Amino acid sequence: MSTPVPRSSGTGRGLLVAAIPYLWLVAFFLAPFVIVLRIALSDAATDQPPYAPHFPGISQLGEFLGALDLENFRLLGDDPLYWQSYLSSLRIAALTTLIALAIGYPLAYAMALAPKRWQGILLVLVILPFWTSFLIRVYAWIGILRPDGLLDMALMGIGLTAEPLRLLNTDTAVLIGMVYSYLPFMVLPLFSTLQKLDGTLLEAASDLGATPLTTFLTVTLPLSIPGILAGSALVFIPAIGEFVIPDLLGGSDTLMVGKVLWNEFFSNRDWPLASAVAIVLLVVLVLPLMLLQRARGQGEGSVR
Amino acid sequence: MDPRQERQVSRPEAGGRRASPGSVRRDFQPWNDPTAKPLVEFRNVTKRFGAVVAVDRLSLAIHQREFFALLGPSGCGKTTLMRMLAGFEQPDEGEILLDGVDITAVPPHKRPVNMMFQSYALFPHLSVGDNIAYGLKREGLPKAEIAARVEAMLGRVRLKGMEKRRPDQLSGGQRQRVALARALVKQPKLLLLDEPLGALDKKLREETQYELMDLQADLGLTFMVVTHDQDEAMTMADRMAVMDHGRLLQIAPPDLIYEAPASRFVAEFVGxxxxxxxxxxxxxxxxxxxxxxxxxxxxxxxxxxxxxxxxxxxxxxxxxxxxxxxxxxxxxxxxxxxxxxxxxxxxxxxxxxxxxxxxxxxxxxxxxxxxxxxxxxxxxxxxxxxxxxxxxxxxxxxx
Incomplete structure (x- = not known):
């Protein structure tokens, strides 16, 4: 018989365990966020680090706070470059999500319908690209999409096109690269939802007179909505802030907020403006997620 | 309301359709009438899964308004037999006739047969009312008729006032009745029930047995129940079949199965x-x-x-x-x-x-x-x- 653990130390340890994720969030999310916010409220300066004012110490806190302002955010609203790049990012991310859903759903569905012994292999095939560096895989697309690259050679070889498509450095190339890169994040949650789908529900629908198409529309699709939402979030959120793909595959006119951020930060050395761009991006991403979460919570609430 | 009371009230209204409770309907023995046309016929049906013969050259006739029970140990092929009737499995050999028509190649959604699943298979995203209406909507019936039939069926299975609930807000017994209502509302020529009482506790199981029998007699439908529970089969069935290794060992009313078993296996399996x-x-x-x-x-x-x-x-x-x-x-x-x-x-x-x-x-x-x-x-x-x-x-x- 083991001696019972004293109650106080037990709850103390329990508190510690519960606190770890919060400590993690404070150290690696909240603290950096506060720093970025503070920079966003500062002004650019030729200084080291390149913004002003610097924190002078707790005694002059009032003056310090008075020197912070929202000017950078005002600039984001005034200059069309910024909100256009946000809109463009939203558009490309939304398109990426839709295309990934259109390709990923049938893929995940076929995987879920495949015999059990095949499913493991198919799953490995989906995550196999992660074995290679993301950067290298995007670079590889340059070789495929560039004029007289692999794609052009193949298409002209079988006589489908007469001249190079000139896809590289266009929004289309960005979309191709984004869909390619994020497809697994759509497929995996969809597969796990569809695989768990109770097969007898489909039999019941069919037994009650539903054609295969009706069964899909009235049973499979509504029951896979959680997977669709999870997959879409996993694609949409990283896609909106994506920098590498538009930088490598996009053209000079490809406007994405990740690229703008990079330019402000490294080319213009305007840390405060770059921070403001980042914070607006965060709000743009987090708000719809919070609304979604609340809607889902309410949906469940009405069920209970 | 106590279901027993309701049953006692409803009995006399049934107009004496059932001569006496239980399986003893003296005037109902179509299987002894050589001129009677069976509703369901299996003719030399064989079904294999790989090397396993699930159903072995099986022939069977089930008659209109019969309450037929298929009894056997697990793995005897009884579920496969039922799934072939619903259309989820295709026989390798032989044919299946419904009302004299060969339905062997007819897909499940076109068969006038409905099934109550062992797991109930209620649609979790639909309300009770929408679950019951599901099959009627697929028939393209007018909205008013669907609503009326769902309403009537809700009353029949004592679920009035529950139509807005989701399946996960119901008790096991209520879920069972939704599953039953969803299949019954289609007014199938044949209702298949796969272990219909298997998930209920003992008291509820006994009550529900009699409810099922009353429903079947009142609606004049043909029921085929698959079960491994001999009490269930003997209580409800007009005739029962004992199955083992894909073959029917005996088809007879429960009392004959018990008092005059055709083989040692039947005698040992039942009672x-x-x-x-x-x-x-x-x-x-x-x-x-x-x-x-x-x-x-x-x-x-x-x-x-x-x-x-x-x-x-x-x-x-x-x-x-x-x-x-x-x-x-x-x-x-x-x-x-x-x-x-x-x-x-x-x-x-x-x-x-x-x-x-x-x-x-x-x-x-x-x-x-x-x-x-x-x-x-x-x-x-x-x-x-x-x-x-x-x-x-x-x-x-x-x-």
């Missing part, structure tokens, strides 16, 4: 039984005399016995057909002495195990109905007792 091996010494008319190792000379009355002197046969003897006494019975045809080894008191009855023929002999099961509220039991362990039974009690079993 308790004592088996006595012996050799026939004489056959005089219907009276068969045999010499057994475990119980000495036994006489039994068998209609047109097929055995001849010298044959080795197995005699089956149900525990409730045996009388138990301390004194040697005077004029019983069959009697044998033994010692009580075990007594199992079950409330309504007592199961007594009697060792006959010494320590290495044969253990006989005898059941005694506890008809009086006697607290002192007449029998105790290690009592020397006599077993006796009539000539009609024993039955010759084909192995």
């Amino acid at each position: 308790d039984i004592n088996l006595i091996e012996g050799r026939v010494t004489a056959v005089a008319g219907d009276l068969v005399t045999l010499e057994s190792k475990s119980a000495g000379v036994i006489e039994l009355d068998e209609d047109a016995p097929s055995c001849r002197p010298g044959d080795a046969i197995t005699v089956g003897l149900r525990p409730e057909k045996i009388a138990l006494s301390h004194d040697e019975p005077g004029q019983a045809n069959n009697k044998v002495a033994g010692e009580i080894w075990d007594i199992g008191y079950l409330g309504d009855m007592t199961m007594v195990q009697v060792m006959v023929g010494g320590d290495q002999g044969k253990l006989f099961k005898v059941s005694l109905t506890n008809r009086t509220r006697r607290i002192e039991r007449p029998f105790a362990w290690e009592d020397k007792v006599w077993l006796s039974w009539d000539v009609e009690a024993g039955m010759v079993l084909a192995s």
Whole structure:
């Protein structure tokens, strides 16, 4: 018989365990966020680090706070470059999500319908690209999409096109690269939802007179909505802030907020403006997620 | 409302459609009528899964308005048989007819057959009302008619006021009734029920059995129940089939299955039984005399016995057909002495195990109905007792 653990130390340890994720969030999310916010409220300066004012110490806190302002955010609203790049990012991310859903759903569905012994292999095939560096895989697309690259050679070889498509450095190339890169994040949650789908529900629908198409529309699709939402979030959120793909595959006119951020930060050395761009991006991403979460919570609430 | 009360109220209204409760509908025996056209016919149906033969050259006829039960151990092929009727499995050989039409190649959604699934398979994202309406919507019926039929069905299965709930807000018994309503509302020619009471607790199961029987009689539908629970099958069915290894061993009303089993497997599978091996010494008319190792000379009355002197046969003897006494019975045809080894008191009855023929002999099961509220039991362990039974009690079993 083991001696019972004293109650106080037990709850103390329990508190510690519960606190770890919060400590993690404070150290690696909240603290950096506060720093970025503070920079966003500062002004650019030729200084080291390149913004002003610097924190002078707790005694002059009032003056310090008075020197912070929202000017950078005002600039984001005034200059069309910024909100256009946000809109463009939203558009490309939304398109990426839709295309990934259109390709990923049938893929995940076929995987879920495949015999059990095949499913493991198919799953490995989906995550196999992660074995290679993301950067290298995007670079590889340059070789495929560039004029007289692999794609052009193949298409002209079988006589489908007469001249190079000139896809590289266009929004289309960005979309191709984004869909390619994020497809697994759509497929995996969809597969796990569809695989768990109770097969007898489909039999019941069919037994009650539903054609295969009706069964899909009235049973499979509504029951896979959680997977669709999870997959879409996993694609949409990283896609909106994506920098590498538009930088490598996009053209000079490809406007994405990740690229703008990079330019402000490294080319213009305007840390405060770059921070403001980042914070607006965060709000743009987090708000719809919070609304979604609340809607889902309410949906469940009405069920209970 | 207490379902028992409601049943008692509804019984007289049924207009005496059921002559008496239970499976005994004296006037209903279409299977004995050679001119009757069966509703469902299996003709030499075989179904294999790889090397396993799930259903083996099986033929079967089920009649209109019949309550048919398919009973068998798990893996006997009964579920496969039912799934072939619903259209989820295709037979490898043979054909299946419904109302005289070959439906072997008809997909499930075009069959006038509905199934109540063992897991109920209720759509979790739809309300009770939408679950029940699902099949009617697929028929493209007008909205008003769908609403009226759903409403009527909700009343019939006592779920009025629950139509807005989701399946996960219902109790097990309520879910069972939604599943039943969803299949019944389609007014199928044939309703298949896969272990319909399997997930319910004992009390609810007994109540629901009678509800199912009343529904079936009231609606005039044909029910086919698959179950591994013999009490369930015997209570509800007009006829039942005992299945094993993909074949039907016997198809008969429950009382015949119990009192005149076609084989040793059926006798052992349905109810308790004592088996006595012996050799026939004489056959005089219907009276068969045999010499057994475990119980000495036994006489039994068998209609047109097929055995001849010298044959080795197995005699089956149900525990409730045996009388138990301390004194040697005077004029019983069959009697044998033994010692009580075990007594199992079950409330309504007592199961007594009697060792006959010494320590290495044969253990006989005898059941005694506890008809009086006697607290002192007449029998105790290690009592020397006599077993006796009539000539009609024993039955010759084909192995």
